[in-house]
Amino acid sequence: MTSPQPISDLFWAHWKTKTMLSAIALGVFTELAKEPLSAAEAANRLRITPAAVTDFLDALVALGLLDRADGRYTNVPESAEYLDANKPATYLGDSYLAQCSGWADDLTNVLRTGEALRGARDGQDFYQAVYDSAESTRAFQRDMTALSMGSALAIAERFPWQQYRTLADIGCAEGALAGQVLRQHPHLTAIGFDLPQARPGFEAYTRNLGLADRMAFQPGDFFRDPLPSADVLVLGHVLHNWGREEKLQLLRKAHQALPQGGALLIYETLIDDDRRRNALGLILSLMMHAEVPGGYDYTGAECRAWLAEAGFCKVRVEELDGPESMIVAIK
Amino acid sequence: MTSPQPISDLFWAHWKTKTMLSAIALGVFTELAKEPLSAAEAANRLRITPAAVTDFLDALVALGLLDRADGRYTNVPESAEYLDANKPATYLGDSYLAQCSGWADDLTNVLRTGEALRGARDGQDFYQAVYDSAESTRAFQRDMTALSMGSALAIAERFPWQQYRTLADIGCAEGALAGQVLRQHPHLTAIGFDLPQARPGFEAYTRNLGLADRMAFQPGDFFRDPLPSADVLVLGHVLHNWGREEKLQLLRKAHQALPQGGALLIYETLIDDDRRRNALGLILSLMMHAEVPGGYDYTGAECRAWLAEAGFCKVRVEELDGPESMIVAIK
Numbered sequence: 001m002t003s004p005q006p007i008s009d010l011f012w013a014h015w016k017t018k019t020m021l022s023a024i025a026l027g028v029f030t031e032l033a034k035e036p037l038s039a040a041e042a043a044n045r046l047r048i049t050p051a052a053v054t055d056f057l058d059a060l061v062a063l064g065l066l067d068r069a070d071g072r073y074t075n076v077p078e079s080a081e082y083l084d085a086n087k088p089a090t091y092l093g094d095s096y097l098a099q100c101s102g103w104a105d106d107l108t109n110v111l112r113t114g115e116a117l118r119g120a121r122d123g124q125d126f127y128q129a130v131y132d133s134a135e136s137t138r139a140f141q142r143d144m145t146a147l148s149m150g151s152a153l154a155i156a157e158r159f160p161w162q163q164y165r166t167l168a169d170i171g172c173a174e175g176a177l178a179g180q181v182l183r184q185h186p187h188l189t190a191i192g193f194d195l196p197q198a199r200p201g202f203e204a205y206t207r208n209l210g211l212a213d214r215m216a217f218q219p220g221d222f223f224r225d226p227l228p229s230a231d232v233l234v235l236g237h238v239l240h241n242w243g244r245e246e247k248l249q250l251l252r253k254a255h256q257a258l259p260q261g262g263a264l265l266i267y268e269t270l271i272d273d274d275r276r277r278n279a280l281g282l283i284l285s286l287m288m289h290a291e292v293p294g295g296y297d298y299t300g301a302e303c304r305a306w307l308a309e310a311g312f313c314k315v316r317v318e319e320l321d322g323p324e325s326m327i328v329a330i331k
Numbered sequence: 332m333t334s335p336q337p338i339s340d341l342f343w344a345h346w347k348t349k350t351m352l353s354a355i356a357l358g359v360f361t362e363l364a365k366e367p368l369s370a371a372e373a374a375n376r377l378r379i380t381p382a383a384v385t386d387f388l389d390a391l392v393a394l395g396l397l398d399r400a401d402g403r404y405t406n407v408p409e410s411a412e413y414l415d416a417n418k419p420a421t422y423l424g425d426s427y428l429a430q431c432s433g434w435a436d437d438l439t440n441v442l443r444t445g446e447a448l449r450g451a452r453d454g455q456d457f458y459q460a461v462y463d464s465a466e467s468t469r470a471f472q473r474d475m476t477a478l479s480m481g482s483a484l485a486i487a488e489r490f491p492w493q494q495y496r497t498l499a500d501i502g503c504a505e506g507a508l509a510g511q512v513l514r515q516h517p518h519l520t521a522i523g524f525d526l527p528q529a530r531p532g533f534e535a536y537t538r539n540l541g542l543a544d545r546m547a548f549q550p551g552d553f554f555r556d557p558l559p560s561a562d563v564l565v566l567g568h569v570l571h572n573w574g575r576e577e578k579l580q581l582l583r584k585a586h587q588a589l590p591q592g593g594a595l596l597i598y599e600t601l602i603d604d605d606r607r608r609n610a611l612g613l614i615l616s617l618m619m620h621a622e623v624p625g626g627y628d629y630t631g632a633e634c635r636a637w638l639a640e641a642g643f644c645k646v647r648v649e650e651l652d653g654p655e656s657m658i659v660a661i662k
Binding site for chain 1: 392
């Protein structure tokens with residue numbers, strides 16, 4: 001008989017998300033960052049009912065978010081770095097990505113009607129809604145940091161930064177990519193290019209990282225204005241928001257702005273060429289259909305063709321952290 | 332630098348659940364059970380917007396729920412068996428387990444206040460609410476089938492059924508365990524024991540399996556009434572609903588009802604003895620705290636001690652499918 005286990009695993013997957021979200025909401029990781037606690041101490045400190053606290057903390061151990069030794073709980077390195085609210089430079093616990101719990105019904109509706117959420121007709125509508133208030137702008141920027149952090153760290157390590165001196169991150173949001181790269185490479189300076197509304201979030205983030213003197217914000221619209229010039233231009237989680245024509249337009253503008261020998265660095269939840277393995281790349285593409293009609297995620301092979309059309313010669317595709325990949329194209 | 336990937340994986344987990352739920356809601360698996368379809372045919376047949384249908388179906392391929400060959404999509408064996416609504420005997424797509432999307436907030440509240448959902452003080456309150464209407468009774472029974480199917484199939488294969496002739500499933504819900512066992516072992520007959528309200532669901536399920544002549548429903552309350560007698564008594568996902576005293580009471584009653592040499596078979600999302608690995612067992616225990624205060628999941632070591640206290644001699648613990656285990660105790 002066929003086991004239902006693959007289906008059960010998917011049924012259960014969201015309970016795991018929700019258990020982590022409860023732990024974030026209750027401040028578990030922030031409190032344990034101060035000192036290891038027993039279950040009883042954690043119950044008292046975090047105001048968690050003693051009847052359930054041990055199961056809760058042990059569930060977090062089993063999910064790989066806590067360690068336990070001699071009856072005391074501590075953060076694993078990942079929780080210490082990314083789920084401690086007192087580390088604003090790296091905290092990801094306020095990301096909205098995991099919390100839009102109505103999304104499944106939305107997805108069903110989008111698939112059924114072809115009508116995107118909030119009446120959006122393209123990415124412009126989406127960004128207009130996002131940048132409508134300072135609050136939604138910040139929330140969106142935090143999400144982008146959460147989405148990009150793994151890639152940012154991997155790119156900081158693997159891209160040959162020693163060959164370059166300047167980078168410009170096009171559609172930089174908070175500036176997570178440039179910030180993480182500059183932390184590792186003191187010889188670099190960076191420009192963050194984004195709509196003017198992105199400035200306060202960018203400046204808060206770079207200040208938190210202690211990088212305000214090496215990272216400058218340049219306001220602009222990447223469709224209307226020329227792109228900044230730099231040795232390396234970065235387009236991270238940008239191209240997938242747009243249709244084929246806009247994608248090509250951005251690649252052509254990047255080619256124009258780069259010096260000869262300069263590099264365009266694209267990172268994305270790239271779909272595998274055979275469209276069989278990277279579930280998250282495909283799911284992100286569905287989110288694009290829902291949020292920015294016309295936008296879609298793509299494979300490395302598709303992007304190579306667009307880059308050739310835009311005039312780039314040498315192109316390589318490399319897998320990064322988890323479901324993410326980078327594409328490097330040399331002018 | 333520490334990669335945020337383990338946290339990102341958990342953030343993303345619920346998107347995977349929700350993508351599957353959309354596919355169930357849109358009837359993807361039920362339609363593909365009739366014949367393989369191209370993306371365009373699927374869009375037309377299922378009324379899915381052509382703009383997103385390929386990403387959607389490829390995401391389901393990447394999630395392991397569909398296969399694709401020559402541009403046509405088919406169900407994998409698991410989807411064909413469990414997600415085709417035209418197979419009522421095995422369909423799990425109507426399970427509520429994955430769909431209570433408010434649960435994270437509920438969990439946070441329960442952990443904070445120690446007050447269970449819907450004012451429940453113990454399992455009795457929970458069952459009173461569940462059995463309040465025919466609709467909620469059926470929904471609960473469907474959930475129990477979804478929760479138990481993997482164990483039921485594994486137990487049908489691995490338990491030495493050839494040594495026994497009768498079983499009684501105590502708290503049988505729809506009767507999934509007994510039904511799946513009897514499908515594989517024609518020499519067996521079974522009693523399903525549960526509250527009277529469980530009868531219609533039990534009878535519909537056993538009829539769907541073509542087992543109505545070998546499975547009988549016996550109404551009763553396992554705290555107030557004597558348990559039925561049979562060579563094998565089964566307690567599946569029952570003990571975890573209750574506190575220590577009630578757990579022991581049920582084990583003692585099972586011991587009493589069994590003939591000498593008879594077997595008590597317990598299956599449960601058993602927590603590993605070290606309480607470090609089985610995240611789902613621990614999460615289910617949190618669900619018990621939320622739904623049936625006093626109830627909790629437990630380890631094999633804990634259960635061995637209770638079984639000894641109840642008079643059982645030979646006890647063995649065996650891992651089953653996914654996060655589930657069975658405990659076999661001989662009188």
